[in-house]
Amino acid sequence: MTWSDTFLAALKDNDVRLISYVPDNVLTPLIKGATADNYFMSVNATREDEALGTVAGAWMGGMRGIVMMQTSGFALIANALASLIVPYQIPAIMVVSERGTIGEFNIGQVLVARTMRPVLDALAVVHHTLTDEATLRFVVDRSIKQAMLTQSPVVFILSPLLTGGNPAGPK
Amino acid sequence: MATSGNPKVLNRADLTRRLVGKLRDQAVVAGIGNANFDLYAAGHRAQNFYMLGSMGLACPIALGVALAQPERGVIALEGDGSLLMSLGCLATIATVKPRNLTLIIWDNGIYQITGKQVTATSHATDIVAVAIGAGIANSSWVRDEAHFEELIGRGFEQGGPTLLVAKIDDKPGEIQPPRDPALVRNRFMKGLGDARSGVLDR
Numbered sequence: 001m002t003w004s005d006t007f008l009a010a011l012k013d014n015d016v017r018l019i020s021y022v023p024d025n026v027l028t029p030l031i032k033g034a035t036a037d038n039y040f041m042s043v044n045a046t047r048e049d050e051a052l053g054t055v056a057g058a059w060m061g062g063m064r065g066i067v068m069m070q071t072s073g074f075a076l077i078a079n080a081l082a083s084l085i086v087p088y089q090i091p092a093i094m095v096v097s098e099r100g101t102i103g104e105f106n107i108g109q110v111l112v113a114r115t116m117r118p119v120l121d122a123l124a125v126v127h128h129t130l131t132d133e134a135t136l137r138f139v140v141d142r143s144i145k146q147a148m149l150t151q152s153p154v155v156f157i158l159s160p161l162l163t164g165g166n167p168a169g170p171k
Numbered sequence: 172m173a174t175s176g177n178p179k180v181l182n183r184a185d186l187t188r189r190l191v192g193k194l195r196d197q198a199v200v201a202g203i204g205n206a207n208f209d210l211y212a213a214g215h216r217a218q219n220f221y222m223l224g225s226m227g228l229a230c231p232i233a234l235g236v237a238l239a240q241p242e243r244g245v246i247a248l249e250g251d252g253s254l255l256m257s258l259g260c261l262a263t264i265a266t267v268k269p270r271n272l273t274l275i276i277w278d279n280g281i282y283q284i285t286g287k288q289v290t291a292t293s294h295a296t297d298i299v300a301v302a303i304g305a306g307i308a309n310s311s312w313v314r315d316e317a318h319f320e321e322l323i324g325r326g327f328e329q330g331g332p333t334l335l336v337a338k339i340d341d342k343p344g345e346i347q348p349p350r351d352p353a354l355v356r357n358r359f360m361k362g363l364g365d366a367r368s369g370v371l372d373r
Contacts, residue, residue: 018235018238018239041238043234043238043263043267044263044266045231045259045260045263046259046260046262046263047257047259049225049227049228049231049257050228050231050257050259050260050263051231052228052231053225053228053229053230053231053232053234053235053260054231054232054234054235054238054263055235056228056232056235057200057231057232057233057234057235057236057237057238057239058235058236058238058239059235059239060220060232060235060236060239060356060359060360060363060365061198061235061236061237061238061239061240061243061363062239062240062363062364062365063235063238063239065235079224079225079226080225080228082224083223083224083225084222084224084225084228084232087223087224087352087353088352088353088355088356089352089353089356090356
């Protein structure tokens with residue numbers, strides 16, 4: 001099983017049906033797998049904060065959801081995290097493909113990547129950097145359960161160690 | 172202000188009361204500021220959501236609710252300034268095409284709550300034209316109160332996505348819902364049928 005198949009299987013095991021995404025090279029296998037599978041409801045959002053709002057509304061209506069974004073997309077969601085997801089206690093699940101490290105060619109991504117964990121820590125949002133296929137299923141499955149049981153969001157950061165990074169790569 | 176057909180200038184509180192008077196258990200997601208103040212003032216309902224922050228996200232939140240509960244009518248109430256911040260969601264809503272989603276935009280051409288600074292709709296931007304261009308074919312200006320009554324006389328469970336824009340005056344909301352997001356979320360979820368949200372209510 002590829003890392004993306006394993007990740008999607010963990011979502012299915014936890015009844016996470018809605019996938020709202022802004023595309024990214026690294027996320028391609030995840031998005032492809034999700035859109036090809038009738039179990040998931042896939043919605044392409046125009047912005048990452050819009051995606052987060054949609055997942056928040058869906059959860060309140062009884063449908064679990066995940067937002068898929070790349071690192072630069074994370075930079076857009078600070079207000080949605082701080083004034084919607086966290087104070088309303090919405091257990092939104094987020095997956096961020098980690099740009100900006102271990103082979104990045106775009107300095108913008110490098111700088112946004114530096115803001116990501118400090119922002120999450122400042123808001124006390126749980127995050128896990130996924131580096132290893134062997135522990136992926138365990139971490140994702142149990143962290144989604146924790147999010148639901150504690151009414152808290154969770155962010156999975158997909159390291160280049162797991163995904164191979166941006167296929168465009170450093171040249 | 173950019174409109175078409177010379178709609179009458181209406182009042183947000185009045186139209187909100189008329190809307191609430193027609194509803195049963197449809198979900199209403201009201202955006203930041205006076206949109207949610209006037210919804211609360213019209214009489215709290217179990218299926219109301221008051222968005223206290225995250226300007227621009229009322230329509231996306233409403234989309235999420237509509238996707239999760241396709242049998243329930245879902246209405247977003249949003250101001251022109253807020254909608255301008257998230258115009259892309261109109262494209263998403265046009266693409267997803269939820270039949271049970273209605274967007275009602277209160278357009279007074281100003282950021283009322285921050286001191287009445289003018290928005291783009293006071294100049295060249297026509298929200299109905301934007302929505303039609305985004306792909307929401309069922310978009311229209313509200314001509315007057317009678318037209319509004321006619322438009323909201325339906326159930327909201329089907330026939331969407333629909334966008335209605337009312338040109339409104341600058342009267343601010345008079346009372347505010349409690350600034351307690353966890354409470355708002357709990358009551359909204361209970362109203363939408365979540366069993367656990369009501370478990371401590373006796």
